[in-house]
Amino acid sequence: MTVRRSAAALATTAVLLGAAAPVAVAAPSPSPSAELPAGLYGTTDPTYDGVWRQSLAFLAQKIEYVTPSTQAVEWLADQQCDSGAFTSYRADASKPCDASTVMDTNATAVAVQALVEINQRREDANNGADWLKSVQNEDGGWGYNPGSPSDANSTSIVIGALARTGVPVNELTTADGSTPYTALQSLAIPCGDEDGGAFAYQPGKKGELTANPDATAASVLGLMGKGIASGTSNAVKDPSCTKGDDLSPEQTAQNGSFFLADTLKKSPYLEQAPMPGAEDTEPQPDYGNTADAVVALAASGHTDKAEASVAWLQKNATGWAKQGGPAATAQLxxxxxxxxADARSFGGVDLVKQLNTMGPSPAATALPSPTPTGPQPSSGTDSDDSGLSLGWLIGIGLLAGTGIGFLLSMRRKKQQP
Structure with a gap:
């Protein structure tokens, strides 16, 4: 999960862990100090995840036959700058974006995907895609903000946005011949090495690659040209790790699936480092990353390898989703x-109804017909062609003490496990 989502989930994790993992200082209040816009989903401070959670809510609603309200769609569209870019959140959308506005490739990419899937404001989506193309790095990838070093998560979500708007991603070649796919492949750990098949978020200071499950799940989708709202693909043989220096994007994606399947075979959930100040120093379950890994495995044709994790999420993650708000609920x-699985009866919880109550009343709702008992294509979402967990943040006490400056620096880089 990106830092944007991590900030929103800090209080949630503290609540869920309770006495088992007390933190050094009180968790941030879930209520923002200023009144929230009427069209926005969620009740927590949207400064770092407003566009993100709104867009994820739309994606999840669309695949469950729910049409977001006009008010909610207009709120998202109004967040866009004239350049086509989105920021994480603009409190005053009537004020034009300028040189001081911090553009966000992740927010732009997820908003583009959402607008395409709900089949509204397509011109705005195309403008967002054009802006994303204009800020591609020379290595073929994208960073969190324009000009920042490329990372696996940003590159993957941008690929998904461009693919959903009909851009031929493999043709986005830089001067040295790099493409978005080669940028991702450069972050893959070779098969035969420790954690072979996994992806790093970014190279280390000496160029070393450290396995990152969240970056791996994102990269699997990216290399397959798929967006966040991906359905299951036709079953393929068990994932394997293919060695070689000239692998196709599909082969490299399957290597990532091999790593995820092997990791989840040992435990049905992924883990995160303990919260700073916690008495329990053991790793904790990572609900969001586990959900992302499930999506990646299904999208790459390995739904059977995700079954135990889905069952674990049904049993353990519904409380996390309710506390986490629209983004967490959308992930499930x-x-x-x-x-x-049935999102309307997931661990005994109607996640669709829960999400609908977290924002403006939908314009329309409809139950799927027939009620799905297996993978079903959704209206407006290409299930075959069409994702993200809580990395620990350094010190909630530091967060309170250093405020916005700390978060602005942290949101530029995902923590390595």
Missing amino acids: ILAAHATG
Whole structure:
């Protein structure tokens, strides 16, 4: 999960862990100090995830036959700058973006995907895609902000946005011949090495690659040219790790699936480092990353390898989703959709109804017909062609003490496990 989502989930994790993992200082208040816009999903401070959570809500609603309200769609569209870019959140959308506005490739990419999937404001989506193409790095990838070093998560979500708007991603070649796909492949750990098949978020200071499950799940989708709202693909043989220096994007994606399947075979959930100040120093379950891994495995044709993880999420993650708000609830809906589980009865919880109550009343709702008992294509979402967990943040006490400056620096780089 990116830092944007991590900030929103800090209080949630503290609540869920409770006495088992007390933190050094009180968690941030879930309520923002200023009144929130009427069209926005969620009740927490949207400064770092407003566009993100709104867009994920739309993606999850669309695959469950829910049409977002006009008010909610207009709120998202109004967040866009004239250049086509989105920021994480603009409190005053009437004020034009300028040189001081911090553009966000991740927010732009997820908003583009959302607008395409709900089939509204397509011109705005195309403008967003054009802006993303204009800020591609020379290595073929994208960073969190324009000009920042490329990372696996940003590159993958941008690929998904461009693919959903009909851009031939493999033709986005830089002067040295790099493409978005080669940028991702450069972050893959070779098969035969420790953690072979996994992806790093970014290279280390000496060029070393450290396995990152969240970056791996994102890269699997990116290399397959798929967006966040991905359904299941036709079953393929068990994932394997293919060695070689001239692998196709599909082969490199399957290597990532091999790593995820092997990791989840040992435990049905992924882990995150303990919160700073916690008495329990053991790793904790990572609900969001587990959901992302489920989507990646299903999208790459390995739904069977995700079954135990889906069952674990149904049993353990519904409380996390309710506390985490629209983005967390949407993640579980996307995982359910990808694997053919029923999001309206997921661990006994109607996630779709829960999400709908977190924002403006939908314009329309409809139950799927027939009720899905297996993978089902959704209206407006290409299930075959069409994703993200809580990395620990350094010190909630530091967060309170250093405020916005700390978060602005942290949101530029995902923590390595």
